[in-house]
Amino acid sequence: LMVWLRRTTHYLFIVVVAVNSTLLTINAGDYIFYTDWAWTSFVVFSISQSTMLVVGAIYYMLFTGVPGTATYYATIMTIYTWVAKGAWFALGYPYDFIAVPVWIPSAMLLDLSYWATRRNKHAAILIGGTLVGLSLPLFNMINLLTIRDPLEMAFKYPRPTLPPYMTPIEPQVGKFYNSPVALGAGAGAVLAVPIAALGAKLNTWTYRWMAA
Numbered sequence: 551l552m553v554w555l556r557r558t559t560h561y562l563f564i565v566v567v568a569v570n571s572t573l574l575t576i577n578a579g580d581y582i583f584y585t586d587w588a589w590t591s592f593v594v595f596s597i598s599q600s601t602m603l604v605v606g607a608i609y610y611m612l613f614t615g616v617p618g619t620a621t622y623y624a625t626i627m628t629i630y631t632w633v634a635k636g637a638w639f640a641l642g643y644p645y646d647f648i649a650v651p652v653w654i655p656s657a658m659l660l661d662l663s664y665w666a667t668r669r670n671k672h673a674a675i676l677i678g679g680t681l682v683g684l685s686l687p688l689f690n691m692i693n694l695l696t697i698r699d700p701l702e703m704a705f706k707y708p709r710p711t712l713p714p715y716m717t718p719i720e721p722q723v724g725k726f727y728n729s730p731v732a733l734g735a736g737a738g739a740v741l742a743v744p745i746a747a748l749g750a751k752l753n754t755w756t757y758r759w760m761a762a
Contacts, residue, residue: 564610564619568626571606592694596687596734599651601745603627604682607657608674609749617665620678624657646698647707652689656682671750679746683738687731 607620628650635648660678667673697703 560614561622564623565626567606567610568623569630571602572627572630592687592691592730593734593737596690596730596738597741599653599690600656600683600686600738600742603653603656603686604660604679604742604746605749605752607660607682607749608678608746609752611661611664611674612671612750612753615669617661617669620657620660620664621654624653627651627653643707644698644703646703649694649697652686652693655689656686659685675746675750676743679743680739682746683740683742684735686738687734691731 603624607623610623611617611619613619631648631650635650638647639645659681660674663678663681664670664674667677
């Protein structure tokens, strides 16, 4: 019974943190309201998404020691964001008003790197972290291409919570960078690895806390 309770508590804990990390990603880059600054903010959002995903996903994957936990974590984040999308839709906003981030495929690559290396923590950090950083911008750009003109959505349906001085200004697409996917993937791959290492290190602190 105690083993079952401990295991159940672990997975409920993952659910709670995945929901909270979804809220953090929203605050980190207003990502759930992606269409405001869709193309010019893509690099910043890619970095915030890949790092936020990898730190939580690798923490719980190593905590449970079960390949698949990262995908489970990303799935909870996705479901929670779809609930938020449905809430906005119920308020009368169009279906394309919110773009849901694509976390799951990148989390699957993290799980795969852990499983394929026979649960090697360092391989998960280096290979998995790099794969998350490289893949997430690609999956999210494909996702954005399926959305009706993001800039049109931003100006036609401005965020109701934004003060007037934060109303979107039409971005000068292409003047700052030419390939948001390449820049997002490059920066994400570099930054996701040390953030993955941080997520792995959190396990040490967790175990010490549990043993105290």
